[in-house]
Amino acid sequence: MTEMTFAKAINAGLRRAMERDSKVVLMGEDIGKLGGVFRITDGLQKDFGAHRVIDTPLAESGIMGTAIGMAYRGYRPVIEIQFDGFVYPAFDQIVSQVAKLHFRTLGRVRMPITIRIPFGGGIGSPEHHSESPEAYFVHTAGLRVVSVSNPQDAFSMIQQAIACDDPVVFFEPKRRYHDKGDVDESAGLEGPAGLGMDTARVAAQGTDVTLVAYGPLVKTCLDAAVAASDEGVSVEVIDLRSLSPVDYPTLETSVRKTGRLVIAHEASQTAGLGAELAAAITERCFYYLEHAPVRVTGFDVPYPNSRLETHHLPDLDRILDGVDRALGRPNSLSGIEEGEE
Amino acid sequence: MRTEVSTYQMIAGDDGSPIQLLSPDGARHPHERYDRFLQDLDGENGKELLLKIYEDMVVARRIDAEGTALQRQGEVGLWPPFVGQEAAQIGSAYAIRPDDFIFPSYREIAVAYVRGVPLADLVRQWRGSANSGWDPYEFNMAPSQVVIGAQTLHAVGYGMGVLFDGAESAVITYFGDGATSQGDTNESMVFAASFQAPVVFFCQNNQWAISEPVGIQAHVPIALRAPGFGIPSVRVDGNDVLACLAAAREALERARSGNGPSFIEAVTYRMGPHTTADDPTRYRDANELEDWKERDPISRFEAFLTTRGILDDAGRARVAEKADSVGAALRDATIHMPDPAPEALFEHVYAGPQSILDRQRDHFGRYRAGIEAGAEGGQ
Numbered sequence: 181m182t183e184m185t186f187a188k189a190i191n192a193g194l195r196r197a198m199e200r201d202s203k204v205v206l207m208g209e210d211i212g213k214l215g216g217v218f219r220i221t222d223g224l225q226k227d228f229g230a231h232r233v234i235d236t237p238l239a240e241s242g243i244m245g246t247a248i249g250m251a252y253r254g255y256r257p258v259i260e261i262q263f264d265g266f267v268y269p270a271f272d273q274i275v276s277q278v279a280k281l282h283f284r285t286l287g288r289v290r291m292p293i294t295i296r297i298p299f300g301g302g303i304g305s306p307e308h309h310s311e312s313p314e315a316y317f318v319h320t321a322g323l324r325v326v327s328v329s330n331p332q333d334a335f336s337m338i339q340q341a342i343a344c345d346d347p348v349v350f351f352e353p354k355r356r357y358h359d360k361g362d363v364d365e366s367a368g369l370e371g372p373a374g375l376g377m378d379t380a381r382v383a384a385q386g387t388d389v390t391l392v393a394y395g396p397l398v399k400t401c402l403d404a405a406v407a408a409s410d411e412g413v414s415v416e417v418i419d420l421r422s423l424s425p426v427d428y429p430t431l432e433t434s435v436r437k438t439g440r441l442v443i444a445h446e447a448s449q450t451a452g453l454g455a456e457l458a459a460a461i462t463e464r465c466f467y468y469l470e471h472a473p474v475r476v477t478g479f480d481v482p483y484p485n486s487r488l489e490t491h492h493l494p495d496l497d498r499i500l501d502g503v504d505r506a507l508g509r510p511n512s513l514s515g516i517e518e519g520e521e
Numbered sequence: 522m523r524t525e526v527s528t529y530q531m532i533a534g535d536d537g538s539p540i541q542l543l544s545p546d547g548a549r550h551p552h553e554r555y556d557r558f559l560q561d562l563d564g565e566n567g568k569e570l571l572l573k574i575y576e577d578m579v580v581a582r583r584i585d586a587e588g589t590a591l592q593r594q595g596e597v598g599l600w601p602p603f604v605g606q607e608a609a610q611i612g613s614a615y616a617i618r619p620d621d622f623i624f625p626s627y628r629e630i631a632v633a634y635v636r637g638v639p640l641a642d643l644v645r646q647w648r649g650s651a652n653s654g655w656d657p658y659e660f661n662m663a664p665s666q667v668v669i670g671a672q673t674l675h676a677v678g679y680g681m682g683v684l685f686d687g688a689e690s691a692v693i694t695y696f697g698d699g700a701t702s703q704g705d706t707n708e709s710m711v712f713a714a715s716f717q718a719p720v721v722f723f724c725q726n727n728q729w730a731i732s733e734p735v736g737i738q739a740h741v742p743i744a745l746r747a748p749g750f751g752i753p754s755v756r757v758d759g760n761d762v763l764a765c766l767a768a769a770r771e772a773l774e775r776a777r778s779g780n781g782p783s784f785i786e787a788v789t790y791r792m793g794p795h796t797t798a799d800d801p802t803r804y805r806d807a808n809e810l811e812d813w814k815e816r817d818p819i820s821r822f823e824a825f826l827t828t829r830g831i832l833d834d835a836g837r838a839r840v841a842e843k844a845d846s847v848g849a850a851l852r853d854a855t856i857h858m859p860d861p862a863p864e865a866l867f868e869h870v871y872a873g874p875q876s877i878l879d880r881q882r883d884h885f886g887r888y889r890a891g892i893e894a895g896a897e898g899g900q
Contacts, residue, residue, distance in 0.1 A: 205685075231685045237715055242674060242708035249678020252622075252663065253686070273705075276668050277675070284652040285664055287869035321870055321878075345872035378876065425877040 181364050187357040189331035190220050190296075192365060193338035194258065198228055201256060204342055207234045207243055208260030208296075217262055218298060218357055240266055244273035247293050248281070256292045258342055264299040265308030265483075271316070278347045279322030294341045298354035299327075300396045300446050301493055304486040311483050312447035317349045318424040318456070325424040326377060327351035329398035331361035333381075333421065336371030343369060344377065351423075353396035380427035382434065386416030389506050390434040392457060393444045394420040397494060401444055404499040415503060423453060431457070432464050439470035440506040444494050449477040476502035529748035533756035537742050539788040541758040542767065545816045547824025555767035562763070568831050574615060574762060575826055576840045578607040578819050581631035583844035585793075587851045588630070588644065592797040596855050597647040601628045605760070605792030608818030609725045610695075611635055612765025613787070616773050617693060622683075623662040624676035624694040626669070628725075632695065636660045640847065641854035650858050670696055670703030673722065677709045680718030680776075691776035693721040693769070699730025701746065702738045710782070714751040719776035721769065722747070722784040725759060727791035732804040747784030759789030760818040790816070863889065 184192065198204045206221055212235040215222030225233035236243045240261060247257035261267045267274075278291050301310030317325045324346050328334045334352070341348040364372040375381060383398060384405045393401040398419045405415035416434050420426065435441050441461055443454040458473035476494045484492050494502075504511035532554070534540050542552055542559075562571055581603075588600040603610060606628070614635035617623060625632060630643055633655070642654035646665065653664030666672035676694035683690050700706050701724060713720045726743055728735050735743070747754035755772070757764040765787055772783035790813040794801050826832035867882040 237708070237711050239704075239708040239711060241705055242712050245671065245674025245705055245709065246678030246681060246712050249624075249675040249680070250682045251678075252657070252675060253679045253682030255682055255685075269704075272668065273671065273674065277671055280652075282872060283869045285657060285869075286651055286653070287872070288656050288658060289663075290872050292872075324871075324875075425875050428876070 181362045183360055184331055184363050185357065186331050186334050186353075186359050186361070187218060187220055189335040189361070189363050190338050190352065191222055191224070192363070193335040194221065194224060195227075196365075197258075197339045197342040198224065198232060201342075203254060203256045204258060205232045205234060205250065205255055206258050206260065207236050207247055207250075209236060209238055209243075209262050211235060211260050216260060218354065220296075220352075220357075221260065240268075240270035241273050244270035244278065244295070248273065248277055248291065251291050251293050252289060256342060258294040258296060261295065261297045263309045264297055264311040264313055267297055267313060274317070274323070274347075274349075275320050279320045282346070283322060290345050291347045292342075292345045293347045294338070294344075295347065295349045296338075297349065297351050298357075299351045300353050300355060301483060301489050302355035302396065304489070307483065307485070310486075310489065312445065312478065314349075314351055314423055315447060315452050318453055322347070323424060324348045324378070324422070325351070326422050327353070327395035328421070329353065329356070329383075329393075329395055329419050331359070331363050332371055335363045335365065336367065336369065337377055337421070339369055340377040348377075351395055355396055356399065359399070375421070378422040378425055378427060380421055380430040381419045382416065382430065383419040384415065384417040386414040386438070388414045388438055389440040389442055389503050390416050390418060390431070390438045391442045391444065391499070391503065392418045392420055392431065394423060397444045397446060397499075400494070400496055401499060404496050404503065407496060407500060408503055413503065413507065426457065426460070428460060428464060431461060435461055435465045436468045439468055441469070441473040442476060442499070442502045442506050443473060444476045444499050444502065446478050446493055448480045449475055450480050452477055471506050471508060474502045474506045529751050529753055531742065531744045531748055531754045531756060533742070533744065537745075537756065539756045539758040539786075540764055540768070541761050542763040543761045543821055543825050545821050547821055547828055549763075549825060552767075555764065555771070558767040558770040559763060571826060571831055572836065574611060574766075575822055575832065576843060577611050577631070577635055578762065578822065579840045580844045580847050581607050581611060581634055582819060583848045584630065584634060584640070584643065584851055587848040588647065589793070589797055591644070591852065591855055592647075597644055598649050600647050600797045601630075601795070602791075602793030602797070603628050603630055605790045605813065605818065606725055606727060607631055608762035608822065609759035609765050609787040609789045612762040613693070613723055613769040613785075615766050616769035618690070618773070619661065620688075620690040621661065621773065622676075622679055622690065622692045624672040624679070624692065625663065625665055626672065626696050626700065627665040627667050628697070629665070629695045633660070633662060636662050638662070639854075640851045641858060644851065644855050645858065648855060648858055650861060670700035670706040670709075672696070673700070673706045673709035674712070676720050677713045677716075677718045680713065680720040680782075681716050683719055684716065689777050691719045691721060691773045693723055693773065695723050695725065697730060698724065698726040698728070698735045698738050698743060699733065700724075701743050710747065710750040710752055710784070713782040717779075717781040719779070720782045721772040721776055722752070722782065723769065724784070724786045725789055726786050727759075727789050729791050729795070729801070729805070731795040731799060732801075742786065744784060744786035752782045752784050754784035754786065756786045756788065759787030760816050760821065762818060762822050789818075
């Protein structure tokens with residue numbers, strides 16, 4: 181075990197993947213000498229050369245489109261989108277090309293491309309630097325979408341994403357980049373816990389409420405579970421890890437036990453991932469549910485300016501409020517929610 | 522950064538007119554720059570190749586007519602005619618080596634034919650039997666691209682891969698005048714120049730992007746843009762098969778020998794509609810089509826071959842017969858193409874298993890089995 185930051189863990193995972201397979205190349209803006217604006221690729225160009233860690237022109241569609249051509253040629257590109265809000269110029273190449281080429285070519289052309297996107301808020305940034313665009317990609321057939329919440333998963337899952345023969349959108353919670361954790365670098369691709377990339381993880385055991393999150397809010401939810409336990413409420417926290425496909429068996433097992441589901445994400449509510457999780461769990465576990473699924477999310481507003489973001493982002497108290505709603509305990513909506521006891 | 526900007530020029534005729542080696546009456550004009558790329562067409566040895574090019578042009582036009590007819594008869598859903606563009610497509614296609622890779626738009630059906638793609642695979646996507654035809658790795662040709670200009674970036678990325686592999690192959694990407702307005706096409710030229718990717722940008726300026734004349738896309742010759750990206754360009758008569766062949770050979774050799782990207786604007790004309798769903802009589806003058814018929818790529822080449830004594834009536838009859846037989850084979854392959862099984866919906870979405878999709882496939886199977894059982898029970 182080595183203690184390292186989240187950022188260092190991704191860097192180490194990238195290095196491991198590049199050592200394992202000479203076809204792995206990194207592409208992006210400022211990822212060479214600078215090591216990326218978050219230093220995730222620090223030192224990799226020096227060690228692997230400018231043909232494997234490629235500083236590209238400033239054009240996201242160009243990065244994505246040329247990565248597709250590299251994949252056609254047998255390469256395994258890992259592209260860095262500098263910030264969440266800058267992925268949209270590449271949206272067409274991701275949705276209309278990367279996601280569809282395997283299907284279009286009847287399986288003849290594979291797109292083993294990893295699209296790394298630092299996402300989420302909480303770092304006091306200007307506009308376009310704090311968004312959570314995961315639902316767009318979860319909605320797109322042909323893509324796999326994952327998000328990591330801790331250094332060990334960051335180290336293991338970046339390698340799994342790169343080894344995957346499908347395109348993977350890899351969401352990194354940028355506000356957790358400097359968090360430290362133990363990383364077992366000797367474990368195989370699936371990490372010390374032996375978890376596949378599309379498997380969810382029970383991050384904390386509990387019996388009263390199932391609390392689902394991914395990426396940056398897993399830590400917040402774990403803190404919420406500790407706080408809830410002080411009030412005698414036992415919260416089971418599930419780190420989704422894979423947003424597409426969702427590991428429903430793990431979720432179902434938990435909800436059948438607790439009968440209550442709370443979903444937390446930074447992204448806006450309407451047609452967000454929480455909507456899909458709530459619908460799917462209602463379909464699958466209807467007779468086990470004691471309360472309607474509860475969503476605790478960002479509001480349906482453009483990502484706000486930084487001095488408003490603490491009000492927008494689900495924090496410990498808002499998540500606990502959601503837990504109270506699921507339990508029918510007094511909460512912020514008591515008396516106005518239809519059917520509330 | 523390179524500073525010898527004089528390298529990056531547009532090569533063209535007087536006043537920017539397209540370079541022409543064959544005039545519309547079939548007369549051959551010597552050309553100092555390009556004749557050396559056509560030496561294998563001289564003398565007795567060249568006759569066979571010239572006749573093959575001619576045959577392919579005639580056959581391709583027949584394929585195109587058959588495609589339109591099949592659409593009118595409901596056998597294919599849509600067809601993008603390329604009539605009038607045979608010289609641009611086939612001239613350039615004859616410059617491409619087997620190890621070169623092609624990233625086409627959706628209209629390069631004649632290029633695919635020259636590449637040896639089976640007839641059924643030319644029509645497969647237009648019939649709706651699949652979203653593409655051939656195996657890209659069997660023919661070193663990507664599937665047709667419907668999103669305008671998207672393929673130009675794929676070509677540059679592939680070319681970067683060729684470069685990093687230390688290989689000596691080239692990449693050619695086809696697109697139209699409309700695509701030159703797309704961000705992707707412009708980004709692809711930035712990337713190609715930055716990495717000196719071995720890519721040939723082959724623009725068929727067929728004057729029309731559906732109903733929009735080329736003047737809406739560009740205020741100056743399209744080829745003039747490339748030097749601004751640091752890419753040398755040439756403007757050729759796209760209805761002159763020899764000019765297209767020579768320009769493509771020069772550009773592909775430049776790419777293969779490590780001298781970076783090139784841009785070719787082949788000035789041609791879309792004699793048909795944009796697709797079979799289009800009606801050009803709503804937006805263009807009939808006289809324009811008549812003018813361009815005078816510059817028809819096939820009759821021009823035919824006049825040249827006849828004057829040279831390479832093509833006679835017997836040769837013409839033989840080629841016409843070949844065209845008819847290919848047309849009949851295309852029709853036969855199309856109307857006998859089976860529909861895919863319903864379960865094909867779920868195939869190849871991912872390279873590996875995906876739990877959500879596997880569940881949907883299972884539910885769909887149960888649903889269909891139930892419907893079939895119900896139908897049997899009702900009989």
